[in-house]
């Protein structure tokens with residue numbers, strides 16, 4: 001989307017962040033593509049939608065409309081940018097900064113719908129368009145940020161920003177726009193610019209190379225088993241998939257393929273200890289075997305290159321560069337967040353290990369339990385102490401009831417909003433539902449689309465996005481969607497959810513609330529266009545209401561009898577939340593700290609051994625528990641070497657600290673009340689990125705966020 005090109009894309013980040021919660025699956029193409037070559041004259045994306053609130057005209061958009069509309073959008077946008085850069089008038093806020101906000105309307109409109117469809121309802125035509133457009137969009141961004149005439153005007157406004165009579169939001173906008181240019185290298189000498197461009201190009205090809213090597217190494221790391229007896233403990237479905245994988249690889253037997261994390265799902269079930277250890281070793285040593293797929297040389301070069309890039313741009317290290325525009329602001333702040341949690345998390349992990357060891361002893365195991373044994377024995381502890389029978393729980397979580405009497409109910413109690421379903425707007429799939437969102441005084445705030453069920457044209461996970469952004473300049477209200485991947489019931493049957501699904505529904509609606517309460521003037525600062533260590537805060541915060549007694553009692557009723565859920569079952573759900581949190585928190589902290597350690601290296605650092613560096617870093621941060629390896633080791637840490645999370649893996653945790661701390665404030669002030677909701681809406685949910693978020697949070701909370709409520713919730717205290 002457009003915002004991704006100019007600032008950071010909170011929507012894309014929200015997508016990837018939510019993707020972390022759920023396993024990905026491959027989207028399969030469907031056959032709804034329309035024939036290519038339709039005349040551009042009737043391209044429904046070229047003009048603003050005539051529907052209420054500019055809702056996308058899905059009844060008229062053809063798959064072949066997107067690419068030409070986006071290409072035309074880039075052309076128009078560049079022409080508008082050219083006119084701003086070449087304006088003979090002296091630069092002003094209105095003719096430069098605000099004009100840039102107004103530019104690119106077609107590109108933005110087409111991209112928002114395109115990105116929604118390529119994730120939620122794709123097909124070969126859209127996939128082909130994506131491939132063609134990706135490099136063109138990257139070039140488009142460069143053409144804007146490397147335009148010296150445009151930058152000169154932005155800088156002129158920035159330099160006088162204190163004497164122009166700007167309001168707080170306008171000043172923030174000027175600073176964001178200026179920073180985006182500076183972070184792209186606009187202030188550098190020509191020689192340094194040339195070096196930066198070279199480093200960027202090298203970084204881009206190295207991250208691609210990392211991805212390719214890792215994929216090959218992960219495939220090569222799959223463990224082949226030829227003796228079925230060794231697979232005791234695996235269920236029929238897993239066995240069938242392993243047999244299928246072996247066949248596809250042209251091998252006899254069962255092929256256990258590696259997942260992206262250190263721990264592997266099969267380790268929770270396999271009884272054969274030697275096989276468990278073999279699989280864990282395959283996972284941890286992937287891409288580190290000294291062959292063509294070894295990523296370690298690539299990592300060393302990437303770390304060095306990023307440190308040099310940061311140095312060119314005036315930072316001590318890459319972490320300082322990457323975190324400067326995040327809520328944490330500095331690597332020290334991010335480190336403190338993680339370090340403060342290490343003692344409690346590792347203490348809890350050690351206690352969990354002791355219980356696992358006790359099970360091993362009781363069963364006459366005669367060995368010290370390690371990382372390869374953890375899930376197998378933890379699963380036995382879980383079954384004994386927390387066992388939750390899905391089949392028992394689901395009848396109390398009927399989708400429509402959870403939605404209306406849970407998710408919407410909590411929002412009404414807190415914020416006074418109501419949602420009313422409408423059926424007159426076109427949708428892109430018959431499962432999609434549309435709601436008008438009204439404020440307490442009856443004014444319409446937003447339009448909300450819900451796309452609940454899994455299907456082959458949808459990627460895995462759950463996410464939120466905008467079809468139309470809240471834009472005070474253009475006068476548009478937000479048109480928002482939530483996409484989930486719930487199992488679709490047979491015709492005539494109710495959709496019964498797991499508690500995980502219920503939590504996801506609350507989570508995504510939390511993003512929706514962040515979008516629909518937005519009241520900024522400038523679209524690039526609106527709604528969820530916030531840093532990645534803040535964007536998951538409103539969504540994770542909203543999850544808390546799922547188990548809030550007043551809300552839970554309102555929606556968790558048997559779909560046939562209307563009876564409330566029995567107390568014992570509710571207690572099991574509550575208790576299960578703290579299961580294995582010592583392990584989960586420690587493996588996450590270890591990976592986050594490892595990410596920061598790599599990106600805190602100065603440009604002149606000499607690191608020659610990836611494994612030794614990793615070992616020292618984990619020891620330095622006191623997260624070197626043999627039984628709890630990092631969630632990702634350096635050699636297969638795709639978030640930081642292949643994706644956009646370099647020095648940013650901590651962000652999930654940063655947002656989690658905020659959501660628990662904010663919920664604590666609600667608890668301290670009477671919980672689910674309109675008064676509390678009003679404060680939270682005004683001070684957090686409506687401001688987008690129109691001001692500094694750390695100070696906005698401080699104003700809301702009366703103090704800086706504390707990690708204590710999170711530790712309590714995870715049972716780490």
Ligand SMILES: [Zn+2]
Pocket residue numbers: 014017018507511536539
């Ligand atoms: Zn999310």
